[in-house]
Amino acid sequence: MFLAKVIGNVVATQKSPEFNGMTLLLIQPYINKDKVLVxxxxxxxxxxxxxxxIxxxxxxxxxxxxxxTHNTKxxxxxxxxxxxxxxxDVEGTTVAKP
Amino acid sequence: MFLAKVIGNVVATQKSPEFNGMTLLLIQPYINKDKVLVxxxxxxxxxxxxxxxIxxxxxxxxxxxxxxTHNTKxxxxxxxxxxxxxxxDVEGTTVAKP
Amino acid sequence: MFLAKVIGNVVATQKSPEFNGMTLLLIQPYINKDKVLVxxxxxxxxxxxxxxxIxxxxxxxxxxxxxxTHNTKxxxxxxxxxxxxxxxDVEGTTVAKP
Amino acid sequence: MFLAKVIGNVVATQKSPEFNGMTLLLIQPYINKDKVLVxxxxxxxxxxxxxxxIxxxxxxxxxxxxxxTHNTKxxxxxxxxxxxxxxxDVEGTTVAKP
Amino acid sequence: MFLAKVIGNVVATQKSPEFNGMTLLLIQPYINKDKVLVxxxxxxxxxxxxxxxIxxxxxxxxxxxxxxTHNTKxxxxxxxxxxxxxxxDVEGTTVAKP
Known part of the structure; x- marks a missing residue:
């Protein structure tokens, strides 16, 4: 798995019917820049x-x-x-709700 | 899933028979450049x-x-x-038909 | 799927037996450089x-x-x-046998 | 598989129930820089x-x-x-507990 | 599949039991640099x-x-x-045991 920040959502009316009722979120993965996650x-x-x-x-x-998962089968x-x-927790330092 | 722009289509006569009747589109994924999707x-x-x-x-x-999907099984x-x-919608800003 | 150019072939005598009879080709994917595929x-x-x-x-x-496919099951x-x-066809321009 | 260093752990209370009882570790893959793994x-x-x-x-x-694995089925x-x-061992040189 | 060079091996005593008896090799994929594989x-x-x-x-x-494969099922x-x-063979040139 990867960590990501929820940055938005996506609306698609015309779609594969299995997506009906699902919430589509736009997420941006955290990438390592030197020692921190961005x-x-x-x-x-x-x-x-x-x-x-969001x-x-x-x-x-x-x-x-x-x-x-329960809603994607x-x-x-x-x-x-x-x-x-x-x-x-990264090497002893806790980052609350990164 | 990823977002992409449909930029073209592909014609292949000699192909695995399961592709008969399928439409093959060329798409270009949206990549983050600073704060925008390109x-x-x-x-x-x-x-x-x-x-x-297109x-x-x-x-x-x-x-x-x-x-x-219904036509790729x-x-x-x-x-x-x-x-x-x-x-x-990215952080409160709606981008219509990006 | 991705587009690629067939650039060569690979010979391996000692191999997993399921590969017997298969043709192994070396292909190089087309990557976008600015507006063209290379x-x-x-x-x-x-x-x-x-x-x-080739x-x-x-x-x-x-x-x-x-x-x-028929020969890889x-x-x-x-x-x-x-x-x-x-x-x-990319945005109206046809590239024959790219 | 890839080699990685365990650098931390992740706490998530609200999660897909299959993750209950699992330990979630944050790991950083070893990437080749010139001749060494970092x-x-x-x-x-x-x-x-x-x-x-850790x-x-x-x-x-x-x-x-x-x-x-036994706990992820x-x-x-x-x-x-x-x-x-x-x-x-890389080309004859042993790296103990890299 | 990708081409790679076998550069070493990996020893892990504490491991998922399905790995018992398997040989773990460290391999480095060949990447295209201009016209050659490195x-x-x-x-x-x-x-x-x-x-x-090796x-x-x-x-x-x-x-x-x-x-x-026969030993990884x-x-x-x-x-x-x-x-x-x-x-x-790349475009007519044979590279023996690359």
Whole structure:
């Protein structure tokens, strides 16, 4: 999984019917710049499975495993948010709600 | 999933027979340049499953999940367009038909 | 799928037995440089399933979907050529046999 | 698999229920810089399946294979630590616990 | 598949039990630098399925297909060596045992 920041959402009326009822969030992965994590990766459209909101730090799963949450089974989905991150400890330093 | 712009189409007469009847579109992923999304990623050939047209912003699915739309089941396909994007909201700003 | 140019072939005598009888081609993906496609990506060894030849432009499939052509089923293959490209139209301009 | 250094851990209270009881570690892949391996890749959140600790060198598996350890079966997991590395021999030179 | 050079091996005592008896080799993928292939990609830990040795040029398979060789079935493996390369022909020039 990777860490990402929820930065927006995506509206698509004409879509594969399996996406009906799903929330599509735009997330930006945290990329290492020297010693810190910065939300600067290229944006991903991920299905929300945990009730994440704009600005939150989340972790997301990609590939076939993205189809294993309660609301993505059998759908043509390759990215899903699987957790809202409370804190990250990096080498002894806690970063609250990064 | 990733966002991409439909920039063209691909014609292949000699091909794996599962591709017969499929529309092959050339799409260019949106990559983050500083704070904006620019269609500048490297081009992908994706099967269309939603009736997308040249110039439209779409979202596409990769990997094994690309075989789960109505017209890609069982085919050797690793990229499929699953939605036509109406709008993207990034941190409060709506980008209509990006 | 991605577009690639067939640039060579690979001979391996000692190999996983599922590869017996398969043609292994070396292909170089087309990468976007500004507005044009250039065969400059890093080389991939792909199984041929369509009779492609050196110099031709092809499209290839990666991942688990690469096992779904007539000659790759059940094999430890992660890349297969699935079509020989006749032409690519990019924003109204046709590139014959790129 | 890739080699990585365990650099931290991740706490997520609100998460897909399959993650209950799993340890989520933050790992940084070793990337080649000239002739040496440096833990400088972008951080990955991986499930621990072997009892790894902070500072250790591990190897991790990605994709659908990440669901094949004793504690990740059926879970929406795409990265899992599968071994604690004792040593790496590179061209005759042993690097103990890199 | 990709071409790689076998550059070392990895020892891990504490590991997922499916790895027992497997040989773990460190391989460095060949990356295109201008017109030549150079073993300069980032190192991968791959299971050996063909008896490869240090210094040899091999081809390896990634993802779920890596579980389809005789000794990797059902294991949490995402990279496996599937062939020892005898020669590579690039645009008419044969590179023996690259």
């Amino acid at each position: 939300a600067s990766g290229s944006s991903v459209v991920a299905v929300d499975s945990v009730g994440a909101g 600005g939150e730090c989340v972790m997301f799963t990609q590939g076939s495993s993205a189809r294993l 059998g759908a043509p989905v390759d990215a899903v948010i699987v957790g809202i991150v409370d804190s990250v | 269609a500048s990623g490297s081009s992908v050939v994706a099967v269309d499953s939603v009736g997308a047209g 110039g439209e912003c779409v979202m596409f699915t990769q990997g094994s999940s690309a075989r789960l 069982g085919a050797p396909v690793d990229a499929v367009i699953v939605g036509i994007v109406d709008s993207v | 065969a400059s990506g890093s080389s991939v060894v792909a199984v041929d399933s369509v009779g492609a030849g 110099g031709e432009c092809v499209m290839f499939t990666q991942g688990s979907s690469a096992r779904l 059940g094999a430890p293959v992660d890349a297969v050529i699935v079509g020989i490209v006749d032409s690519v | 833990a400088s890749g972008s951080s990955v959140v991986a499930v621990d399946s072997v009892g790894a600790g 500072g250790e060198c591990v190897m991790f598996t990605q994709g659908s294979s990440a669901r094949l 059926g879970a929406p997991v795409d990265a899992v630590i599968v071994g604690i590395v004792d040593s790496v | 073993a300069s990609g980032s190192s991968v830990v791959a299971v050996d399925s063909v008896g490869a040795g 210094g040899e040029c091999v081809m390896f398979t990634q993802g779920s297909s890596a579980r389809l 059902g294991a949490p493996v995402d990279a496996v060596i599937v062939g020892i390369v005898d020669s590579v």
